[in-house]
Amino acid sequence: MSEYVAIAIIVGWLALTAGVGALMSYRYRKAGAEAWFVAGRKYGILILWLSLGANIYSAYTFLGLPGYTVKYGAKVLAILLYGQLSYIFAFLITPKLWEVAKERGYVTISDFFEDRYGSKALGALTAVIGAIFSAVYIVLQIKGIGIILDAAAYGMLDPLTAKVIAFALVAAFTVVGGMMSVAMINALQGAIMLVAIWGIGALVPIMHYGSWGGAFQALATARPELLTLSEEGALLSATILLASSLGFWMWPNRIHGVFVAKDSRTVRKNAVALSIFQISQIPIIMAGVTAAAMFYSGKLSLPDSDYALMNVVKATFPPWVVGILGAGAVAAAISTAAALLHSSGSLVARNAFQRVFRPESGEKALVAVARAVTAVIAVIALYIALTSPEIIVSLLLTGYAGVTQFFPGVVLGLWWKKANKKAVLAGLIVGTLVAAATRMNAVIPNPLPIGPSQIVLVKDFMGIYGGFWGLIFNFPIAVIGSLIAGREKKRRRRKR
Amino acid sequence: MRLRRVVLVILAYVVVLLFLHDAVDPGNAFINRLTPFVSGIPFLWFFAFTYTVLIALAVAALYVDEVRGGEG
Numbered sequence: 001m002s003e004y005v006a007i008a009i010i011v012g013w014l015a016l017t018a019g020v021g022a023l024m025s026y027r028y029r030k031a032g033a034e035a036w037f038v039a040g041r042k043y044g045i046l047i048l049w050l051s052l053g054a055n056i057y058s059a060y061t062f063l064g065l066p067g068y069t070v071k072y073g074a075k076v077l078a079i080l081l082y083g084q085l086s087y088i089f090a091f092l093i094t095p096k097l098w099e100v101a102k103e104r105g106y107v108t109i110s111d112f113f114e115d116r117y118g119s120k121a122l123g124a125l126t127a128v129i130g131a132i133f134s135a136v137y138i139v140l141q142i143k144g145i146g147i148i149l150d151a152a153a154y155g156m157l158d159p160l161t162a163k164v165i166a167f168a169l170v171a172a173f174t175v176v177g178g179m180m181s182v183a184m185i186n187a188l189q190g191a192i193m194l195v196a197i198w199g200i201g202a203l204v205p206i207m208h209y210g211s212w213g214g215a216f217q218a219l220a221t222a223r224p225e226l227l228t229l230s231e232e233g234a235l236l237s238a239t240i241l242l243a244s245s246l247g248f249w250m251w252p253n254r255i256h257g258v259f260v261a262k263d264s265r266t267v268r269k270n271a272v273a274l275s276i277f278q279i280s281q282i283p284i285i286m287a288g289v290t291a292a293a294m295f296y297s298g299k300l301s302l303p304d305s306d307y308a309l310m311n312v313v314k315a316t317f318p319p320w321v322v323g324i325l326g327a328g329a330v331a332a333a334i335s336t337a338a339a340l341l342h343s344s345g346s347l348v349a350r351n352a353f354q355r356v357f358r359p360e361s362g363e364k365a366l367v368a369v370a371r372a373v374t375a376v377i378a379v380i381a382l383y384i385a386l387t388s389p390e391i392i393v394s395l396l397l398t399g400y401a402g403v404t405q406f407f408p409g410v411v412l413g414l415w416w417k418k419a420n421k422k423a424v425l426a427g428l429i430v431g432t433l434v435a436a437a438t439r440m441n442a443v444i445p446n447p448l449p450i451g452p453s454q455i456v457l458v459k460d461f462m463g464i465y466g467g468f469w470g471l472i473f474n475f476p477i478a479v480i481g482s483l484i485a486g487r488e489k490k491r492r493r494r495k496r
Numbered sequence: 497m498r499l500r501r502v503v504l505v506i507l508a509y510v511v512v513l514l515f516l517h518d519a520v521d522p523g524n525a526f527i528n529r530l531t532p533f534v535s536g537i538p539f540l541w542f543f544a545f546t547y548t549v550l551i552a553l554a555v556a557a558l559y560v561d562e563v564r565g566g567e568g
Binding site: 074077080081085092211213216227228229232234237238242268271272275 | 512515516518519522528529530533536537540541544545547548549551552554555556558559562
């Protein structure tokens with residue numbers, strides 16, 4: 001009977017979220033472009049912090065991190081550290097980007113590429129790359145909602161129906177209310193996520209082993225090799241740290257989330273405040289260490305490593321606590337899905353559709369197209385999530401390596417006048433292809449008429465992260481290409 | 497101000513160099529080791545947790561510095 005309490009809390013939380021989403025959607029049903037895309041650029045630090053925190057920290061934080069800890073042990077520390085290193089770049093890059101965006105009226109990261117480099121092609125390409133990888137990320141969130149509801153509802157809620165309803169609601173509010181709905185829903189979600197993480201995650205090891213140290217001692221007895229890195233693990237971790245901390249703020253939904261701030265000082269404050277969210281990954285990782293210690297000593301059963309957090313909490317606390325954690329975890333998945341849906345719809349509508357096909361279309365038409373595109377992406381993501389979610393994980397890893405390739409174009413564009421559009425475009429294309437080729441572990445047919453019939457793509461070639469390989473090619477091409485283009489330009493000017 | 501920013505970036509990336517050092521010379525690893533345990537936490541994990549908090553403090557210090565209009 002007490003199991004119903006967990007479901008009641010989760011359903012109650014979803015209803016509250018739905019209420020706020022519906023209210024914001026009603027208020028902003030006739031929103032103009034500035035309101036739909038960037039919520040009128042008016043939010044202060046509290047809403048910005050909570051909404052961006054909820055946007056960044058997704059189902060991956062609640063399910064992926066503890067699961068990764070159970071599977072790979074100390075490798076999880078690279079994820080903790082690259083996220084925190086990225087806030088240095090958030091502090092240095094995002095205020096400048098916000099200022100340029102405000103001055104020039106940007107609402108997406110692709111607006112920056114298009115305007116700074118005077119290239120519709122670069123804007124459209126970054127929009128399409130960003131939208132594809134964002135859609136992949138949405139699918140993961142839907143999958144996460146299913147796992148959370150399956151574990152937290154003690155089998156009394158059909159996870160398939162529940163995740164379809166939950167996602168349909170998110171999609172509806174995002175389509176109608178745009179960024180106003182997304183930011184307000186996410187602020188609520190961010191608050192419950194913090195409560196769930198600190199109130200529950202940090203206590204799990206103490207409840208089972210008396211202290212955080214006790215959980216480590218138990219794991220050191222059961223599987224000591226999980227507590228340190230292999231030789232290859234250290235090299236991989238170093239290159240993940242370097243590349244992913246640069247790529248962290250290149251996700252279109254994160255940059256988009258920054259644009260809702262009211263001024264650049266709020267953006268700076270936010271970089272400081274968000275690092276608290278990152279510290280919040282520590283208690284979640286500790287819950288993962290506890291789950292690993294219990295799992296490898298036969299005290300916990302896991303159908304899949306993604307169930308680590310939910311199952312260890314079920315083995316520790318009464319159902320009402322599981323309900324709060326479930327609400328926090330569903331909140332994490334929903335808030336990220338909403339932000340991703342919104343940013344991918346914005347990218348395709350504005351930078352691919354309007355700029356390339358209908359440059360003369362007005363504000364109303366643009367918002368209508370953005371709403372339609374968002375709805376279409378939501379349907380496609382839901383379809384993939386229900387039919388073949390297993391291909392998504394490898395695509396997402398490639399996605400992270402892929403969006404990292406925006407970094408040279410953004411940094412050079414902001415601080416180096418000589419950065420040239422053709423060089424940046426070439427660097428982006430080569431970097432993305434190299435990153436994809438070194439992320440996937442697969443044998444594919446050779447598309448070229450020469451050479452062997454099959455090509456082997458090696459995951460983390462030479463133990464180095466794919467995103468890092470991409471940057472090794474991308475940065476020099478962008479820099480050297482820009483220098484050559486600059487010299488050519490000078491020479492032509494002299495000739496005249 | 498600019499100098500302080502550069503120092504912060506360099507300090508932050510010390511962790512990358514340490515990981516690389518450990519990969520090149522695993523027998524003489526600096527951070528990638530189980531012992532000494534600090535309050536029961538393995539050294540590698542303690543290092544990562546502490547570094548995460550330190551970077552947050554460093555970014556906060558940079559903000560405070562900027563608000564006060566410090567020049568570097």
